[in-house]
Each structure stands twice: as structure tokens, then as C-alpha cells.
Amino acid sequence: xxxxxxxxxxxxxxxxxxxxxxxxxxxxAAIVERAVAARPPRVRRQLSAFLHLLRWLPAARYGRPxxxxxxxxxxxxxRWFHDSPLAPFRHGFxxxxxxxxxxxxxxxxxxxxxxxxxxxxxxxxxxxx
Amino acid sequence: MRDKQxxxxxxxxxxxxxxxxxALSPLCRDGVSVAVLESGPRLKEEEYTGRExxxxxxxxFDGGGVLTRDRSVTLAFGHAYGGSTVVYTxxxxxxxxxxxxxxxxxxxxxDDLQRxxxxxxxxxxxxxxxxxxxxxxxxxxxxxxxTLGYRVEQFPVNVDGCRGSGLCNLGCPNGAKMGTHRxxxxxxERNGVTVVTNCAVDRIDPAARTVRxxxxxxxxxxxxxxxxxxxxxxxxxVIVAAGAVNSPAILLRSGLAGDLKALGRYFTCHPALILVGxxxxxxxxxxxxxxxxxxxxxxxxxxxLLETCMYFPFVTAKSLAGFGDxxxxxxSAMDRLQMILVLALDAALPGNRVTVNGRGEPVVDYRxxxxxxxxxxxxxxxxxxxxxxxxxxxxxAPAGRTFFVEAGDSDxxxxxxxxxxxxxxxxxxxxxxxxGGCRMGDGPAASxxxxxxxxxxxxWLFVADASLFPGSAEINPYITIMALxxxxxxxxxxxxPELPQ
Numbered sequence: 079x080x081x082x083x084x085x086x087x088x089x090x091x092x093x094x095x096x097x098x099x100x101x102x103x104x105x106x107a108a109i110v111e112r113a114v115a116a117r118p119p120r121v122r123r124q125l126s127a128f129l130h131l132l133r134w135l136p137a138a139r140y141g142r143p144x145x146x147x148x149x150x151x152x153x154x155x156x157r158w159f160h161d162s163p164l165a166p167f168r169h170g171f172x173x174x175x176x177x178x179x180x181x182x183x184x185x186x187x188x189x190x191x192x193x194x195x196x197x198x199x200x201x202x203x204x205x206x207x
Numbered sequence: 208m209r210d211k212q213x214x215x216x217x218x219x220x221x222x223x224x225x226x227x228x229x230a231l232s233p234l235c236r237d238g239v240s241v242a243v244l245e246s247g248p249r250l251k252e253e254e255y256t257g258r259e260x261x262x263x264x265x266x267x268f269d270g271g272g273v274l275t276r277d278r279s280v281t282l283a284f285g286h287a288y289g290g291s292t293v294v295y296t297x298x299x300x301x302x303x304x305x306x307x308x309x310x311x312x313x314x315x316x317x318d319d320l321q322r323x324x325x326x327x328x329x330x331x332x333x334x335x336x337x338x339x340x341x342x343x344x345x346x347x348x349x350x351x352x353x354t355l356g357y358r359v360e361q362f363p364v365n366v367d368g369c370r371g372s373g374l375c376n377l378g379c380p381n382g383a384k385m386g387t388h389r390x391x392x393x394x395x396e397r398n399g400v401t402v403v404t405n406c407a408v409d410r411i412d413p414a415a416r417t418v419r420x421x422x423x424x425x426x427x428x429x430x431x432x433x434x435x436x437x438x439x440x441x442x443x444x445v446i447v448a449a450g451a452v453n454s455p456a457i458l459l460r461s462g463l464a465g466d467l468k469a470l471g472r473y474f475t476c477h478p479a480l481i482l483v484g485x486x487x488x489x490x491x492x493x494x495x496x497x498x499x500x501x502x503x504x505x506x507x508x509x510x511x512l513l514e515t516c517m518y519f520p521f522v523t524a525k526s527l528a529g530f531g532d533x534x535x536x537x538x539s540a541m542d543r544l545q546m547i548l549v550l551a552l553d554a555a556l557p558g559n560r561v562t563v564n565g566r567g568e569p570v571v572d573y574r575x576x577x578x579x580x581x582x583x584x585x586x587x588x589x590x591x592x593x594x595x596x597x598x599x600x601x602x603x604a605p606a607g608r609t610f611f612v613e614a615g616d617s618d619x620x621x622x623x624x625x626x627x628x629x630x631x632x633x634x635x636x637x638x639x640x641x642x643g644g645c646r647m648g649d650g651p652a653a654s655x656x657x658x659x660x661x662x663x664x665x666x667w668l669f670v671a672d673a674s675l676f677p678g679s680a681e682i683n684p685y686i687t688i689m690a691l692x693x694x695x696x697x698x699x700x701x702x703x704p705e706l707p708q
Contacts, residue, residue, distance in 0.1 A: 168631070
């Protein structure tokens with residue numbers, strides 16, 4: 079239920095997400111949902127609570143929830159969580175960021191896009207031995 | 208519940224369990240039955256795909272994402288036929304004499320440990336890779352260390368037939384890494400040992416001398432040696448070698464904490480950072496062996512080691528502090544990244560410990576101490592110097608005031624990478640060297656086992672893995688685990704005739 083919001087936050091965390099087509103975004107969402115589903119119920123509840131906080135805490139300052147802020151305002155909110163004086167907020171943001179990076183960089187096609195092309199066959203100097 | 212009876216039950220098949228299994232396997236010829244109970248799968252060759260998320264899920268506990276209770280450190284440890292030896296880089300160094308002196312375990316002799324370590328150098332094909340097999344990522348590190356006057360050494364590694372695919376941490380797809388899954392376990396099986404994969408051990412019942420375990424059917428890997436179901440395994444001797452998180456957890460679930468005050472305590476883990484520098488041009492980094500050099504130049508003075516490394520896209524991204532365009536820019540240059548792994552040599556503290564929660568699951572309490580945080584920040588500065596001496600254009604230091612430190616600012620590293628920039632959660636700390644929790648020592652007041660891995664007061668129960676370490680190994684731990692496991696096997700062999708059926 080929070081995947082859509084998570085992906086909207088993800089566009090600020092991994093801007094390349096914005097450029098993906100619908101199929102690419104579905105692949106990111108599938109990876110994230112699978113990872114979340116594998117976590118214990120307690121962790122899923124904590125993630126849900128943190129996303130709720132991330133969505134509504136900005137209303138206290140900007141009068142609007144996170145998803146209705148301009149990009150620069152969203153970045154300011156995320157930066158505050160990232161470097162927050164409160165460790166639970168930093169850890170919560172780290173968890174969200176990790177999920178987004180897992181979804182975005184965990185796509186098999188992401189590797190080639192960023193110049194990472196390992197080969198099972200390995201490297202020529204090893205073959206000569 | 209099905210019943211099984213064996214003479215020796217070994218829980219875990221990694222560097223400890225695999226070594227014990229092989230060392231005890233000649234007893235099978237005399238009719239001694241030995242079973243290894245391994246929680247992970249035994250993958251088929253074609254299931255080593257090299258795909259990051261897929262292999263992490265297959266070969267690591269919780270996909271490599273086990274968090275400490277306060278979420279400040281991610282713990283990565285394997286579960287597979289061969290345990291973590293399937294997913295390490297094969298680095299094989301013996302324990303230093305100075306470290307053994309710090310451990311101060313009466314009856315644990317340096318010469319004995321050296322002799323046994325050498326045995327596993329030979330058995331697991333440990334050697335130095337020739338110069339032509341060293342890639343740019345490693346060569347640049349070694350050259351820069353020499354330029355800067357930092358002591359640097361080549362890692363001996365246990366590979367045979369390495370193709371340089373660079374995928375060691377995802378399980379070698381070419382079967383070249385000589386972990387226990389390639390050497391000790393197959394030999395043990397040839398001698399008659401049964402290895403039961405997909406077999407999770409819940410607890411040991413000390414009164415009945417039985418191990419409670421559940422064998423699962425999994426969609427991947429070879430089918431387990433025993434039918435899926437719940438088992439009660441009666442054994443004359445039980446050897447716990449499930450790693451520094453799960454070994455203490457099994458003993459805690461087994462109700463042994465009452466007599467053993469140190470059980471679960473003094474957990475250490477070499478808290479680590481993955482650091483990156485970006486070059487202007489592509490370098491060879493993801494092909495070739497990823498970990499060929501290390502520097503212990505700062506080990507004594509500042510408490511950290513530097514090692515070469517090369518990680519995969521998700522793990523690399525996760526290691527960056529920050530979000531948005533800057534990480535994207537860095538990540539889009541994977542073929543131009545130089546990487547260093549920093550390991551803090553953390554002290555063994557009683558408050559850093561493994562416990563079990565109400566559901567019996569292990570929980571790791573670990574606090575990043577001030578000395579560790581200071582070490583890691585100093586290591587970021589040292590690594591930045593190495594990156595710049597290697598010719599990097601810019602560097603990412605997670606505690607830095609800015610996402611990038613540019614080469615032109617390399618004379619201001621102390622200012623640009625301040626101690627106060629290190630905040631848990633902001634800086635992504637991980638660990639793959641999990642140690643302690645069943646520490647060796649003189650008696651039950653301050654330790655869990657004796658110098659031979661025998662649990663105090665329980666003559667049939669032994670521990671044979673990194674949980675034995677009374678303190679940090681201060682170097683990659685696998686050969687030391689194997690050397691200690693060899694001692695444990697010797698003790699079990701000697702004691703077995705005294706143990707009742």
C-alpha cells in the first residue's frame with residue numbers, strides 16, 4: 079500500500095528512477111516489495127510508521143504533505159532526515175534509501191547502464207595461466 | 208518428530224564446521240557416524256548466477272541484511288554448504304602473535320596455531336596471485352601505499368582455477384574458491400560424513416543430549432540428505448559451528464546461559480566502510496580478483512586495516528552517504544571507481560552481545576564506540592590520500608562535509624572529513640567478520656569454552672568457529688577459524704571414547 083509513496087520518495091533519492099518507463103518502475107517496485115515482504119512483521123510496521131512520518135511531518139513546516147511539496151522542498155526534508163540529530167530518524171531514512179537503491183541498482187539491466195559488466199568467463203590475464 | 212542417532216553432530220559447515228567434519232571423518236572408517244547440520248542450501252553449479260540480489264538471497268542470512276538492534280551496523284554472513292567460505296574472497300592470513308598475546312588464552316600456543324594454519328594453507332591451495340593477475344583497482348592501491356610510505360602486503364588467497372570473474376562475494380561461478388565447500392566437505396563426505404543441508408537447528412537439549420532441527424524443502428539447490436521434517440538427533444558429541452551470531456543463539460536457546468555468564472558477550476565484528484574514489488578514465492576493477500592487497504600500517508597506531516575490494520552496484524550504492532544527483536553521478540561511473548574496504552579493529556566489550564528475543568531469534572547489540580568511530584574517520588582520510596595518490600579525481604567520504612572531496616582539496620582532508628561528520632545511520636557501516644560470543648578462557652565466570660573449544664562443564668559439547676575468539680582477530684579470520692577447529696577436532700577425537708552412547 080505504501081509502494082507508490084515509497085517510489086515517489088525514491089525519485090528524489092535515485093533520480094534515475096524518474097526516467098524509467100512503466101516496466102522499469104514495475105521492476106523496481108517488485109524488488110522493493112519482495113524485500114519488504116521478507117522482513118519480519120515488526121520491521122514492516124516500523125517502515126510503515128516511518129513512511130507515515132515522512133509523509134506528514136513536513137506539513138508542520140510547509141502546510142502540505144511530502145508528496146505535494148516542490149522538489150527542492152522534498153530534498154530539504156530528506157536532507158533533514160538523513161542528517162537528523164535523532165538517530166531513529168537517520169536510521170529510518172537509511173532504511174528507505176537502502177530499499178530504493180536495492181530496487182533501482184538491483185535491476186539486472188542497471189549494471190550495464192552504469193558501466194558494470196562482470197563476466198562469468200572472467201578476465202583475460204587469468205585465462206593465459 | 209523423527210529420531211536420528213549419530214556419534215557426532217556438527218552444527219554448521221563453514222570454516223569451523225567444515226574443517227571439523229573433515230578432520231573427524233577418518234573415524235567413519237571405524238564405524239563412527241558423523242552428521243553435519245547446515246541451515247543453508249547446497250547450490251547446483253548453474254545456480255551460481257553472479258546476479259547480486261539473487262545470490263545474496265541464496266547465500267546469505269536475510270540476504271546479507273541482518274541489522275544490529277540499533278540498526279547502526281549491517282551484518283553479512285553466509286548460510287550454505289560451506290557457510291561463509293562460499294562468499295568470502297579467499298583471503299588467508301594467519302593470526303598475528305601480538306593478537307594472540309592480547310587474547311591471552313592459557314593453553315593456546317602460537318606455534319601450535321601456526322602449524323595448523325600452515326596445514327590449511329596447503330590443503331586449501333593458498334598462494335599469491337601472479338602480478339599479471341592483479342587488476343588496476345588493486346595495483347593502484349599498492350602503488351599509492353608505497354608512494355605514501357604505508358606498509359602494504361599482498362593477500363594470499365585460496366583459489367584454484369580462478370578466472371577473475373570478480374564475483375567472489377556472490378559465490379564463485381567458476382568453482383575456483385577453495386572454501387570448505389570445495390575442499391573439506393567433499394572429502395568428509397567421501398570418508399562417510401553425512402551433510403544435511405536446509406537443516407536449521409533450533410536448540411540442544413542438554414539433559415537428553417539431543418539436537419532439535421528442522422529440514423526444509425527448498426526450490427533451489429540439491430535436495431537435503433534427510434527428508435524434510437522435524438528431527439531429534441541424539442549424539443555422543445555435539446560441535447556447534449554456526450557462526451558468531453547463531454552459535455551463541457543456539458546455546459542461549461538451549462538454556463546454557465545460567466552457568467555461562469559470558470555466553471553471547473564480547474561480540475566483535477571489524478566494523479567496515481566501503482570507500483570509493485573516482486578516476487577520469489576506466490580502470491579494471493570488476494574483473495580480476497577483487498582483494499589482492501591490504502595495509503596494516505595503521506593497525507597499531509590508529510586501529511584500522513585497509514583492504515582492496517570491489518563490490519556490486521547495490522552494495523556500493525548503499526555504502527554512499529547522501530542521495531540524489533551526486534550518488535547518481537558516482538554510480539554512473541562504476542568502471543572508473545577505485546574501492547577500499549576499511550576495517551576497524553574493535554575491542555571486545557561485554558555489552559556487545561548476542562541475545563535471543565521472545566521468538567528465539569538472535570538479536571545483536573552492538574555499539575559503535577568512540578574509538579571505533581574515530582578510527583573509521585581517520586581511515587576515511589587515509590583512504591582519501593591513497594585514492595588521490597592513485598590519481599583519483601574525486602573521493603566520497605561518508606563523514607565528509609560535502610559528498611565529494613575534490614583532488615584540489617586533498618591538503619585539507621582533516622578539515623573536510625571531520626570526526627563529527629560520522630553519525631550512525633548516515634554513515635553506512637557493515638561487517639562480515641563476526642567474532643566472539645562463545646569466547647575461550649579459563650573458566651565459566653568469564654568465558655564459555657576452554658582453549659580447545661570444550662564448553663565449560665559440558666564434556667560432550669564443543670564450539671568450533673569464530674565465536675571462540677576472545678577478541679577481534681585484527682585480520683581476516685578464516686584461517687584462524689580453521690586452525691582452531693582443527694584443535695577442537697583433535698580434542699573431540701581424544702574424548703569420544705569416554706562419552707556414553
